[in-house]
Amino acid sequence: MKNKIIDLHNITVAFDGEKVLDGIDLSIEDGQFVTLLGPSGCGKTTTLRIIGGFISPDSGDVFFDGKRINDLPAYKRQVSTIFQRYALFPHLNVYDNIAFGLRVQKVPKNEIAERVAEVIKMVNLSGFEKRKIDSLSGGQQQRVAIARAIVTRPKVLLLDEPLAALDLKLRKDMQVELKNIQRQLGITFIFVTHDQEEALSMSDVVVVMDGGKIQQIGTPEDIYNEPVNAFVADFIGESNIVDGIMIEDNLVKFAGQKIRCVDKGFGKNEPVDVVIRPEDIDVVSPNESPLSGLVTAVTFKGVHFEAIVDVDNFKWMIQTTDMIKEGQEIGLLLNPDDMHVMRKSEYSGMFGDYSSFSDEMDYISDPDYVEDEESEEVAEAEE
Amino acid sequence: MVKNKKSFFVGSPYYIWMIIFIVVPMLMVAYYSFTDIDGNFTLENIKNLSEYADTFVLSIFLGAVATLICLIIAYPLAFMISRSKASTQKMMIMLVMLPMWMNLLLRTYSWMTIIEDTGIINSLLSKIGIGPFHMINTAGAVVLGMVYNFLPYMILPLYSAMTKIDKNVLEAAEDLGANMFQRVFKVIFPLSVPGVVSGITMVFVPSVSTFYISQKLGGTGYTLIGDVIDTQFLNSGRNMGATLSLVLMVLILLCMLLMNQFASNEEEAMLV
Ligand SMILES: Nc1ncnc2c1ncn2[C@@H]1O[C@H](COP(=O)(O)OP(=O)(O)OP(=O)(O)O)[C@@H](O)[C@H]1O
Ligand SMILES: [Mg+2]
Numbered sequence: 163m164k165n166k167i168i169d170l171h172n173i174t175v176a177f178d179g180e181k182v183l184d185g186i187d188l189s190i191e192d193g194q195f196v197t198l199l200g201p202s203g204c205g206k207t208t209t210l211r212i213i214g215g216f217i218s219p220d221s222g223d224v225f226f227d228g229k230r231i232n233d234l235p236a237y238k239r240q241v242s243t244i245f246q247r248y249a250l251f252p253h254l255n256v257y258d259n260i261a262f263g264l265r266v267q268k269v270p271k272n273e274i275a276e277r278v279a280e281v282i283k284m285v286n287l288s289g290f291e292k293r294k295i296d297s298l299s300g301g302q303q304q305r306v307a308i309a310r311a312i313v314t315r316p317k318v319l320l321l322d323e324p325l326a327a328l329d330l331k332l333r334k335d336m337q338v339e340l341k342n343i344q345r346q347l348g349i350t351f352i353f354v355t356h357d358q359e360e361a362l363s364m365s366d367v368v369v370v371m372d373g374g375k376i377q378q379i380g381t382p383e384d385i386y387n388e389p390v391n392a393f394v395a396d397f398i399g400e401s402n403i404v405d406g407i408m409i410e411d412n413l414v415k416f417a418g419q420k421i422r423c424v425d426k427g428f429g430k431n432e433p434v435d436v437v438i439r440p441e442d443i444d445v446v447s448p449n450e451s452p453l454s455g456l457v458t459a460v461t462f463k464g465v466h467f468e469a470i471v472d473v474d475n476f477k478w479m480i481q482t483t484d485m486i487k488e489g490q491e492i493g494l495l496l497n498p499d500d501m502h503v504m505r506k507s508e509y510s511g512m513f514g515d516y517s518s519f520s521d522e523m524d525y526i527s528d529p530d531y532v533e534d535e536e537s538e539e540v541a542e543a544e545e
Numbered sequence: 546m547v548k549n550k551k552s553f554f555v556g557s558p559y560y561i562w563m564i565i566f567i568v569v570p571m572l573m574v575a576y577y578s579f580t581d582i583d584g585n586f587t588l589e590n591i592k593n594l595s596e597y598a599d600t601f602v603l604s605i606f607l608g609a610v611a612t613l614i615c616l617i618i619a620y621p622l623a624f625m626i627s628r629s630k631a632s633t634q635k636m637m638i639m640l641v642m643l644p645m646w647m648n649l650l651l652r653t654y655s656w657m658t659i660i661e662d663t664g665i666i667n668s669l670l671s672k673i674g675i676g677p678f679h680m681i682n683t684a685g686a687v688v689l690g691m692v693y694n695f696l697p698y699m700i701l702p703l704y705s706a707m708t709k710i711d712k713n714v715l716e717a718a719e720d721l722g723a724n725m726f727q728r729v730f731k732v733i734f735p736l737s738v739p740g741v742v743s744g745i746t747m748v749f750v751p752s753v754s755t756f757y758i759s760q761k762l763g764g765t766g767y768t769l770i771g772d773v774i775d776t777q778f779l780n781s782g783r784n785m786g787a788t789l790s791l792v793l794m795v796l797i798l799l800c801m802l803l804m805n806q807f808a809s810n811e812e813e814a815m816l817v
Binding site for chain 1: 711713714716717718719720721722723724727731732735736
């Protein structure tokens with residue numbers, strides 16, 4: 163067991179009486195790449211600022227390497243931050259920006275020169291030392307921010323959406339570079355993003371947040387394959403989420419079907435949410451599956467097609483490499499491994515149906531529903 | 546080309562304005578400086594300048610002291626205002642500007658009644674058995690008048706430079722280990738240099754050339770260059786007064802150039 167470098171205990175923060183963080187418990191092991199993932203306004207930046215020392219929690223404790231640091235000012239913490247909007251010093255050139263931290267810490271001059279040169283090479287900014295900050299591109303400013311933060315050799319680097327302002331290609335390159343830098347330095351990175359793909363591809367641990375609360379902590383695989391509630395399932399990738407009833411271990415009933423699954427440990431006949439990822443659904447001919455419906459929309463996504471299939475007015479999203487067309491009748495085949503059963507939560511019913519919600523859809527929430535053709539308007543597919 | 550013509554056309558009222566009210570008066574000042582009362586060319590005025598050397602020195606000295614005091618008072622104040630809540634900022638700036646809406650003569654007169662030998666301060670002090678202190682007609686009184694009258698012109702440019710300093714940049718400095726003093730000297734001050742430069746200009750120039758404040762609060766002992774120019778124009782014709790004005794202008798220009806040179810080292814990598 164590695165030692166815990168950062169430990170947040172029951173952190174609560176309120177601004178103007180409004181709770182922004184609500185009972186955050188988070189342990190971060192030394193050397194990990196941890197990502198805070200969540201929608202805008204969920205409290206990611208606030209969490210980083212608690213760790214950085216820019217705000218102190220209304221209640222709860224912050225530990226660094228086992229020591230309580232609630233009252234330690236930011237400038238004494240062995241933590242560096244890359245700010246959401248870089249916050250470079252406009253009056254200093256690239257070199258002086260990077261050297262700033264070492265100078266205020268009174269590092270000897272020749273050592274400063276050495277260490278700055280080293281990080282400048284690491285972030286590929288050689289030749290830019292004398293450049294003014296406002297003459298740099300966004301990507302270059304980003305690199306200066308990284309160099310400035312790592313040159314002081316912090317134990318923890320906090321990165322607040324460092325890639326958000328970059329275009330897709332540059333973003334991908336920087337993801338790889340950041341990961342490399344983290345491996346080289348061997349320090350803890352706490353990385354904030356609201357891009358789920360970025361979170362999954364870069365992290366050792368993903369922390370999914372919403373509404374000032376941590377929804378789930380786990381490896382990218384755990385988070386993707388075993389989301390704990392409808393919010394996480396929906397936020398991480400695409401998912402179809404339907405109401406079901408857990409008949410017994412390994413048997414779940416939904417959309418009028420009883421289907422084998424691998425989940426267990428629920429109460430008998432407990433109402434549950436069932437997640438099926440679009441890519442796990444096999445396309446078969448309509449008579450080969452109890453679930454069949456009309457393809458109402460097809461989008462070409464490069465590697466695969468993404469289609470909305472209307473099964474008794476519940477819109478499923480599927481991804482397939484098979485050629486399918488709008489207006490085609492197809493069957494959907496689910497394997498036991500492809501389903502994930504979740505306990506009901508406050509998010510149940512809010513996500514995972516690819517159509518606008520309306521009363522017509524209510525019957526799908528009734529697991530005992532037996533097919534019964536009614537003439538109903540077809541709700542429009544969402545997005 | 547077409548664009549230039551167009552912008553010249555749009556700008557023409559301003560050019561005409563500038564020619565009539567700036568260029569022509571300057572040329573007239575220069576003309577009077579080098580002529581005698583009959584309009585004949587002469588260098589007599591320039592030769593006579595040496596008589597006023599002491600007055601120039603005194604004016605620049607008192608102006609510089611007043612400017613320095615304004616800077617010392619205004620800098621922390623402007624910083625505090627710029628870091629407070631938006632509503633507080635508005636109110637504080639309002640308070641700073643309020644005295645500016647009152648006439649300069651009135652403000653100076655009121656200081657007279659306050660610091661006179663029989664003024665408000667001394668009569669209050671005499672009630673508790675101290676004093677009287679002689680305050681009016683001293684260099685201190687003149688500087689006080691300058692500071693009081695021109696302080697807002699220091700606060701406002703400092704404040705506006707400081708509100709432009711990104712809060713995140715200060716946090717970044719703190720994050721990198723800079724304590725409060727280091728943040729002030731390595732980030733806040735360099736970033737506020739444009740405000741310091743324009744604040745100094747806006748206080749120093751009117752202080753050096755003031756005449757009213759020195760007359761009312763300095764009596765006869767502290768005649769400044771502005772007072773001399775004033776009496777010259779009123780009593781002895783325009784020529785010597787014009788020469789003094791011209792020299793004052795050149796001196797102020799030199800001071801400003803010097804300071805800009807000084808500041809540009811700080812400002813080296815400053816935006817804009
Ligand atoms: N200084 C503040 N005063 C008042 N409210 C604040 C303050 N800072 C943050 N908030 C509020 O706290 C909530 C969380 O903000 P935070 O910046 O942590 O969100 P975030 O997850 O980083 O969002 P984003 O992805 O948009 O950056 C928001 O509703 C925000 O309006
Ligand atoms: Mg944020």
